Amino acid sequence: MSRLRGLGGPGCVHAQSSSSQDLVATLPAPTDYVSDLANVIDPTSKQQIDELCSELDHQAHAQIAVVTIDSLNGQPIEEFATELEDKWKVGPKASDRGLLMIFAIKDRQRRIEVGYGLEGVLNDAKVGDIGRSMVPLLRQAQYGPAILGGLQQIATDIATDAGVTLTPVQQTYHYQQQDAGGVRLGSILRIIIFVVILIVIFSGRGRGGGGWLWFLLGSMMGGGGGGGRGGDGWGGGGGDGGGGGFGGFGGGSSGGGGASGSW
Structure with missing residues (x-):
């Protein structure tokens, strides 16, 4: 928040901050790692994203919130992300190992907001590259696969830093083509x-x-055509490889690190 309030005139910044706070205040409290408020993530991708976030939470002690909204209503996505992190407090309180992935669908804006405790693992340049890698699928409105692909890159870096191994996840988009x-x-x-x-x-x-x-x-x-994808074996199928479900976010904070962009 301190970085944002230091920009521009006090009155202008206060007006923007108030608007962002009002927008955040309209959002329902999170009940899962994925808050698909724009309703654009397909069920299979949503389950896979949720399972991967759960593994990161329970094994690597890092929390990720994936959020889609219809529109920012003219507010900067960076400010919205900071306000949302202030309210939801993604990440364990003691370590601040939290991260927000935000997508404003009608505005075609994206943001990866990195908590203090993950800035050494995911610097601004790295999350900028990850964000850009999602753009081709975002432009095709393949929101679930795009987010899952970006999340997998983030998860790999976090898991490597934590010294844990995560369950591989298939890319639904490519499997459908095959x-x-x-x-x-x-x-x-x-x-x-x-x-x-x-x-x-x-x-x-x-x-x-x-x-x-x-x-x-x-x-x-007589058929025998059932289960053509039964041998995927890539972590889907309803089980939570992390050993537990969503238990709420833990009190983390962010200093405004991360990267934004459009598609």
């Missing part, structure tokens, strides 16, 4: 095999092994 291609190829192969089996059966060549041919044909027609 699945679509896999389904098309699988359907074509199934049709070809289906036709070959019919030819063999009705040509009389399959009399000796007609039983297994009919069984194979029945299996193909």
Whole structure:
């Protein structure tokens, strides 16, 4: 707060601060690591983000709040982030190892606000690079995968510093692309095999092994298509690898470190 109040005339800064405080005051209290107030994060990404934040909280003793809002109502995102951190106090009180990821969707603005205790791990230049890496997916309105990708980079640095290993998380966006291609190829192969089996059966060549041919044909027609993604094995699936859920933020603080940008 001290950095912000030192900028410009006192009256002007007070007016901006009051407006930012008013905006923050309208937000509901956090009930999870993810506060998707703009309702733009898909359920799968939201679960993965939440699980990764939980692991960081319980294993690396660092708390991250992911926040999406519709608009900043003309307020600077840096000031909004500082006001939000002052109210929510993300991060353990003793260490200030907290971080905010904020996305104002209609304004196309983003901010990574870093708490005092993480500034040595995530300096302004590094979080600036991470923020820019999210831009391509943000521009495609792939908000969940974009945030998850940025969070993974942040989590890697925090976990390395803390000497802990986190559960890998799949990138949903890329897996969806691969699945679509896999389904098309699988359907074509199934049709070809289906036709070959019919030819063999009705040509009389399959009399000796007609039983297994009919069984194979029945299996193909019966589906067996369930669980095409059941072998992902990348930390999704509802379990909390961190050993506990959201228990509230711990009283951390920030000095205005971090990086902002647009998309």
